[in-house]
Amino acid sequence: MIVPMRERVVAACDGASKGNPGPAGWAWVVSDEAEAPAGWAAGPLGRATNNVAELTALERLLAATDPGLPLEVRMDSQYAMKAVTTWLPGWKRNGWRTAAGKPVANQELVVRIDELLTGRSVEFRYVPAHQVDGDPLNDFADRAASQAASAQEPAGSALGSPEPPSSSGTPASAGSRRKAPRRTGGGSSGRTIKAKFPGRCGCGRPYAAGEPIAKNDQGWGHPECRTAEA
Numbered sequence: 001m002i003v004p005m006r007e008r009v010v011a012a013c014d015g016a017s018k019g020n021p022g023p024a025g026w027a028w029v030v031s032d033e034a035e036a037p038a039g040w041a042a043g044p045l046g047r048a049t050n051n052v053a054e055l056t057a058l059e060r061l062l063a064a065t066d067p068g069l070p071l072e073v074r075m076d077s078q079y080a081m082k083a084v085t086t087w088l089p090g091w092k093r094n095g096w097r098t099a100a101g102k103p104v105a106n107q108e109l110v111v112r113i114d115e116l117l118t119g120r121s122v123e124f125r126y127v128p129a130h131q132v133d134g135d136p137l138n139d140f141a142d143r144a145a146s147q148a149a150s151a152q153e154p155a156g157s158a159l160g161s162p163e164p165p166s167s168s169g170t171p172a173s174a175g176s177r178r179k180a181p182r183r184t185g186g187g188s189s190g191r192t193i194k195a196k197f198p199g200r201c202g203c204g205r206p207y208a209a210g211e212p213i214a215k216n217d218q219g220w221g222h223p224e225c226r227t228a229e230a
Helices: 051-065 078-093 105-115 136-151
Strands: 009-017 022-031 037-048 071-076 122-126 193-196 212-216 219-221
Touching: 009 051, 009 136, 022 051, 022 136, 037 051, 037 136, 051 071, 051 105, 051 136, 071 136, 078 105, 078 122, 078 219
Parallel strands: 009 071, 071 122
Antiparallel strands: 009 022, 022 037, 193 212, 212 219
């Protein structure tokens, strides 16, 4: 599906994994001039992690939109966003290894996204997930990805699919939409604390004393990196 040409495209994408790893799905949505959902697509991934689902959603969005148009991408995954906006140049310089010398996780997806980003204007915007009165496009993508993960079937406007339901089962337009936080995988803890001492995250970047950190399989590091190796 190639989204029709416009002067500028505003979109959101999201991934979901029921168990991390577990049944997973991806989704993206593009808006009309009023930033209401105008076209969307979602699909299953079988068993995969949140990170794979998030990166796949971005890859599918980039592949579906006109590379000649400026694109704004709204995401609630700091891992996926930082992977392609902050860490990617260093990974390429290091031969697709992290600063710690480990192979880059989900390298094939990151390489494909890098190819799709080349030569086009893309602005990434982080939006917090599961917020009352949060970003409606991100909420739509979140619901579509969750539905695809659960049903393990493709859906979208091109298929004539109805709008994905809210997690509560009420119509998407009704009330607020509070959702339980997603689980983090690989034995990671959802608890975030302030670092007593400076240190270095598994991604290779340092953190300072007093900075929020979270437990992951390699020790302590940035909260957004705690599932990066999943």
